[in-house]
Amino acid sequence: MxxxxxxxxxxxxxxxxxxxxxxxxxxxxxxxxxxxxxxTYDPEEPVGVVSAQSLSEPATQMTMRTYHFAGTAGIQVTLGLPRMIEIFDARKEPRTPTMTIHIDKEHQSIEQVKKIAEQIKEVKLKDIVVSNVIDLTDMWIKCRLDSAKVKEFDIDAASLPKKIKLRGAEASYEGGNLTLKSKNLDIRALYKMKYALLETHIKGIKGVSQVVVTKEEDEWVINTLGSNLKQVFEIEGVDYARSFCNNMFEMYEVLGIEAGRTAIINQAQYTMEEQGLGVDVRYIMLLADLMTVDGEIKAIGRYGISGQKASVLVRASFEETKKHLVAASVRGEKDQLKGAIENIILNQLAPIGTGAFDLVGRIPEGFVAEEEEETTGKKASKTPSGEKSKAAKEKKHKKVKAAKPKKEAKKSKKSRK
Amino acid sequence: MIMAAPSKIDILKHELVPKHEILTAAEKKELLEKVNATEKQLPKILDSDPVIKKIEAKPGDVIKITRKSQTAGETVYYRIVAEKTKHH
Structure with a gap:
């Protein structure tokens, strides 16, 4: 090696x-x-169990120490145990989605970075409105725009009515006032419309509610709350090759499964280290490999890997025992008893460690089994049985050889379990 | 319908996307023999994966992935392209 x-x-x-x-x-x-x-680990050593211990022991420390939010760069981000659960449960949307956006070399001045940040931050109509009035007799909503804010966000006020797409209503703009006329005469609908109107997306990237510009090691970095990688990548001046977000599903969708895997590792490692807990990355890597073997990100728990294992007994021993046993008996499932857990349940030799190998012996040259000789006459049997044992020997020899590559395939084999 | 402008970004250049290479039929056979595994036993990558679309790999192709690793510097991993529809 x-x-x-x-x-x-x-x-x-x-x-x-x-x-x-x-x-x-x-x-x-x-x-x-x-x-x-x-x-290195020996072949068939149960690395999964070792990983599980190595990750969960520090996780118990986490529970006792923290259950609150900590800030990085002025943005409140979920950390500690809640974040760990989010990662390994493969939640589609993290509680606090964030992006870390790097800027390319040509746009490193503060003015340019601020301009990029402005393009990213989402502006809703409510952000640029000072007051809104509802007229119930004529069925219209009038919004007074904040001219200072309109200027600050660099918005063309005259084009605003085009952005408002509400059914059964017509918007118009005149002298700092935005008016929405409803064709419908339902008062409750008008109130609802007011909220929809104020939430209208005007500018920036949807979902990005906070943008913080910081300097990290001589270069400007934009941190955001809310994420949309695809759109951010297209913005001029963004160094997309180094930008990322904390949502591994988004990473997976935009950059592929391998990037998703790396995102899981980086996020889990960051969360552990931030808490001052040192865990060998190899354990996290094994877990991330396991979560991504099938080409998509799967959770660890009952709706993911543990709930989809091949063996009925293993599934039943984890969670929802009755559900699995009943479903398996209805389907007439068979348990092949190939894994470690099911054999432990049945008090049998489990295929881990030395239990995973058969005993193979080498047949000495010219060895002829005695019983065979007795049944088939001395002279006639000599040549064929000699050949036979040779063939058998070769076969057995192959078996020994075949067992060896297991060592290389160890990791992938383990991850299948 | 308005067509989206062609994207200027190349995801293969992203630092978190490792090198993906399609193995030739001979290389694939050699690999399966070397690791003593069948196609089914290899880890998968879906054909809907953005990287697979970009390098235009077909289902059944084996992809050699050269990862940057914190612990080993560089590691090689293999995935087989699987169809998303067949996949549950």
Whole structure:
């Protein structure tokens, strides 16, 4: 087994720093390789169980320590355990969706960044209205616009009526007043219309309610509350290659499953580290791999991976025992008893660790089974049975070989479970 | 109907999108033999995936993904393209 590229790179740096001779390097590399080999998991070791422990123990610390929001860059973001649950339950919409938008090199001045931020922030009609009046006799709503705000947001007031698309009503603009005339004579409908009118989207990206511009390591970064990656990517000056959001489903839809996987890892790692809990990323990686094996993001819990396992007993032992047992008996399901959990339930040898392998022996050269000789006469049997045992030996030898690649396929096999 | 303007963005350039390569038939066979697995056992990537659409891979193709890894520097992962409709 060769060492991974990262260790190789570090080794090279170390060797250069300490001016090691080629012989010394070779000697050291042999030790590094041996240590690396020792640190890897053995084939069929239940890594899933180890991961589960390694992630859930720190999570219990989380429960005791925090259950509140903490701020980053002035935006309140869900963190701690609630966020962890969000990630692993694969919630379609996080409670606080955020985007981190990087700006390209050509737009690094504060004025330009502010301009981009303005394009992103959503402006609703209520943001630029000072007062609104309802006239119930003539059935109209009149909104007085705040001229300062109209200027600040750089809005063309005359074009506003075109943006208002409410059924059964007509909008017009005149001298700082926006008037909406209803054709319908229902008063309750008019009140409803007023709320719909004030919520009308005027400018910016829908759903982005807060925009904060901060400086991070000599470059401007825009943090937002609310996300819409697709539209932000199209804005001129946005360095889309480095921008991302905290909603892994959005990442998955816009950038594909691999980006979704990376988003899960980064978000989970960030949440853990923010709480001061050190968890080896490898465990999170395994979990993220498991969540994305089928090409789409699946939750861990009862509606995701645990509820879709092949074995009836495993599903029943997790949650909703009766539901699974009843459904399985109605369908006449069979349990193949191939996994670890179902065999533990039945008090059988579970296919984990050494239990996953069969005992294979090597048949010595020229070995002929005694019983065979007795039944088939000495002379006639010698050649065919000799061949037979040779073939059997080869077959068995193959079996040993076949077991070996399991080590490489270990990760993928585990993730299937 | 108004057609959307062609997008200036190339998602393959995004830093969170690793390199995706389509394996040739020979490479695919070699891989399956090497890892001792059938097509069904490989992790999937849906044909509706934006990256798959971009590189124009077809169902049944095996995609070699060269990921940047925090722990190993670089790792290789394989996914097989699966049709979304057949997928539950």
């Amino acid at each position: 060769t060492v991974p590229p990262l260790i190789k790179r570090e080794f090279k740096e170390y060797a250069e720093k300490h001016r090691l001779s080629p012989q010394e390097q070779e000697k050291l590399m042999a030790i590094v390789e041996a240590v690396y080999q020792k640190s």
